Amino acid sequence: MLANIPAMQTVIEIKRPGGPEVLVPATRPVPEPKSGEVLIRIAAAGVNRADCLQRMGRYPMPPGAPDIPGLECSGTIVRLGEGVTQWREGDQVCALLIGDGYGEYAAAPAVQCLPVPDGVSLIDAGGLPETFCTVWTNVFDRIHLAAGEVFLQQGGSSGIGMTAIQLAKAFGATVLTTAGSDEKCQACREYGADLAINYRTQDFVQAAKEFTHGRGVDAIFDMVGGDYIPRELDLLAPEGRLCFVALMRGTRVEADFGLIQRKHLTVTGSTLRPRSIEQKAAIIAALREKVWPLFKAGKLRPFTYKQFPLTQAAEAHRLMESSQHIGKILLVT
Numbered sequence: 001m002l003a004n005i006p007a008m009q010t011v012i013e014i015k016r017p018g019g020p021e022v023l024v025p026a027t028r029p030v031p032e033p034k035s036g037e038v039l040i041r042i043a044a045a046g047v048n049r050a051d052c053l054q055r056m057g058r059y060p061m062p063p064g065a066p067d068i069p070g071l072e073c074s075g076t077i078v079r080l081g082e083g084v085t086q087w088r089e090g091d092q093v094c095a096l097l098i099g100d101g102y103g104e105y106a107a108a109p110a111v112q113c114l115p116v117p118d119g120v121s122l123i124d125a126g127g128l129p130e131t132f133c134t135v136w137t138n139v140f141d142r143i144h145l146a147a148g149e150v151f152l153q154q155g156g157s158s159g160i161g162m163t164a165i166q167l168a169k170a171f172g173a174t175v176l177t178t179a180g181s182d183e184k185c186q187a188c189r190e191y192g193a194d195l196a197i198n199y200r201t202q203d204f205v206q207a208a209k210e211f212t213h214g215r216g217v218d219a220i221f222d223m224v225g226g227d228y229i230p231r232e233l234d235l236l237a238p239e240g241r242l243c244f245v246a247l248m249r250g251t252r253v254e255a256d257f258g259l260i261q262r263k264h265l266t267v268t269g270s271t272l273r274p275r276s277i278e279q280k281a282a283i284i285a286a287l288r289e290k291v292w293p294l295f296k297a298g299k300l301r302p303f304t305y306k307q308f309p310l311t312q313a314a315e316a317h318r319l320m321e322s323s324q325h326i327g328k329i330l331l332v333t
């Protein structure tokens with residue numbers, strides 16, 4: 001056994017649905033890894049927008065998901081469940097979780113763990129799994145972004161956005177993005193965007209059409225929805241694809257579906273958290289093979305904006321809800 005594993009740990013509980021103040025430290029047992037799982041002593045956990053919705057009681061929780069928030073973490077494997085052969089105690093990993101990241105220890109399916117990428121610190125790795133899995137399964141598996149295509153990422157300064165900008169660029173696309181301030185646009189350019197549009201001062205459809213000489217874009221990855229939808233259908237080039245992972249500005253809208261028919265468009269979307277362990281394992285395996293080497297090659301880098309101690313999770317949520325951050329917010333133990 002690698003470490004003295006305590007019986008109890010500090011976690012962050014959601015006392016009741018509400019504002020950031022309902023996130024409070026509590027003491028819970030350290031879990032035993034089940035068959036096929038590893039126990040991770042957590043170094044850092046990524047904060048995701050979904051955690052805020054869960055805290056407010058507005059997230060449709062998948063059956064069996066734990067009540068402690070936290071969809072990803074990094075840390076050291078300290079115990080192996082039955083049948084785990086691909087990891088050893090002492091390995092440093094990052095992991096996609098269905099919950100429980102806001103703690104000192106979490107059990108994760110061994111197949112949902114990845115090594116810490118070369119050149120990335122153990123702490124920064126805690127903010128990688130959720131956005132990289134989400135972007136990979138949507139932008140590459142679902143809407144098949146290809147080298148040479150023009151890609152538009154809405155919300156480029158979000159954790160999802162910074163990941164998508166870098167991945168799309170690394171795989172040879174021309175990358176356009178939108179963000180809510182000039183400072184955010186500058187950061188998006190530093191992470192590889194060819195054009196960053198401040199959507200508060202510019203019309204993104206007009207700016208993207210000018211950039212593409214009227215042709216439009218091949219693929220859009222969106223988390224905004226609402227009144228963006230008819231404008232995105234307008235902006236897509238023939239055979240264009242539109243994919244949603246959130247609809248922060250609303251799910252119901254009037255739009256011209258004739259554009260979908262006339263331009264042969266595809267509109268799709270997905271949610272990561274409720275997928276099976278097997279489906280998540282397939283995404284993790286693809287990342288390990290096709291994406292993780294790009295960190296070593298210098299084509300990808302982490303984008304941690306701010307770290308908070310675990311016990312200050314409420315402060316971390318306040319920052320996320322202010323939308324002032326650029327990239328990832330982490331909780332460190």
Ligand SMILES: NC(=O)c1ccc[n+]([C@@H]2O[C@H](COP(=O)([O-])OP(=O)(O)OC[C@H]3O[C@@H](n4cnc5c(N)ncnc54)[C@H](OP(=O)(O)O)[C@@H]3O)[C@@H](O)[C@H]2O)c1
Pocket residue numbers: 047048049050130131134155156157158159160161178179180181184223224244245246247248249270271272273320323324325327
């Ligand atoms: N479906 C899935 O599987 C999946 C998985 C992961 C994440 N997501 C979703 O993807 C989104 C991004 O997640 P994240 O953790 O990367 O979040 P994040 O870092 O908090 O980024 C969200 C960004 O969206 C912009 N924004 C906030 N409220 C907005 C509004 N009402 N209208 C338009 N823009 C708004 C803000 O940037 P500006 O200042 O530039 O507006 C903000 O920084 C979230 O909605 C999350 O739930 C979905």
